[in-house]
Amino acid sequence: MSTSGQPQFRYTQTPSKVLHLRNLPWECIEEELIELCKPFGKIVNTKCNVGANRNQAFVEFADLNQAISMVSYYASSSEPAQVRGKTVYIQYSNRHEIVNNKSPGDVPGNVLLVTIEGVEVGDVSIDVIHLVFSAFGFVHKIATFEKAAGFQALIQFSDAETASAARNALNERSIPRYLLPEHVNSCHLRISYSAHTDLNIKFQSHRSRDYTNPYLPVNPTAIEGVVQPALGPDGKRKEAESNVLLASIENMQYAVTVDVLHTVFSAFGTVQKIAIFEKNGQTQALVQYPDVSIAAVAREALEGHCIYDGGYCKLHLSYSRHTDLNVKAYSDKSRDYTIPDASLLTSQVSGLPGAPAAWQNPRPGPMYAGNDFNTGGSVPAQYPSRPMAPWDASMQAGRAPFGSVPSTYPGQTFAVATSQIHSAVSSMGFSSGFPPNVRPGGASSSGQLQPGIPPNVRPSGGPPPGHPTYYGQ
């Protein structure tokens, strides 16, 4: 407690590994800091563009003596330290380390990752999202999807500045109630930056939108009249047929690999793609055929059957909403057999002509094959929850939303959020070499085989010892 408070500036400073640099050009980048400082020692951290004018920086040396040598050098040098011709003033920082709490999601970019908490999918339409975020600038693209963290949207702006404005205004706020269905009473927005810079939207749909291209086709599956999932008499969703089957694997005592599934499902026709993932602790797989009829046959034949003897790895099949999977060509959890030599490919390849994928990884390069939209994501579901002021819609007043586009599109997208596939996978604890033992065939009791179906599906030899062939369901 001093009577006059802290002095504004300290003229005698205790040395620190961290140096405070002032009067930098605001354009100064980390590389320039490093160029300036590295003759004096090893730089372990930097922080530039600090302060209201973004003209200050911090540099942390590995060793205190290195910092001292730099300060001493310029204290007696006739040539001042300079960056871009500007004299830079160097002093010891009053802290002893640079704290960089920037998580990847805090690194600004032009694409926001928005997690909408407390809502069901469908409660917040893409048009509402568009409306809300258009208050800050032209929204180029939106892609929505479901993940463990909840309902999420990627929102692409022109630049990081616009995205930041939107984030700063909307993060931790709520979408105004009047834009939401009545039963929704909370709608928290958690916003971070995505690492993506350009989303690849393939269709206009209720899940994805490209406002830069109003001529983008509406998801063709919508034309077939598949609109909202209809409810059957039992109240369960009545599924539309699809060329892609969703297989849930029950009682998974043995590993179910891509190869195993391929063998099993190939009995009915060409398998184009497979993706294995986990959902709610259960292993599931998507299996893509070229057309619905094959999928229908496979579904009928395999439903309720077990891959292995003894009731292990029982299959439950339904039709997926997807029509074309967007999967890694070759990984332990997915395979794209439509790619000539998938084993040589590491990067994901977009759909064949006429085999549309709704949207896919915009990021080329080998880093992530079939990358997902999780990158900037990892949206901290563990953020402490705190009360959130509703977002004030009046902030939009006087500002016309940018880029209106037809606000509704019929039908639904079958966009494959590859993230659901690629990030949801977790390793299975089993590595059984047991071959699959599924006996495709419609009538389980009779063991009657369907025409053209091999009598038994054994990719790698006979049944495991002690495991008699099991046809049960």
Next chain:
DNA sequence: AGCACA
């Protein structure tokens, strides 16, 4: 030209 709020 004077200490970081992401």
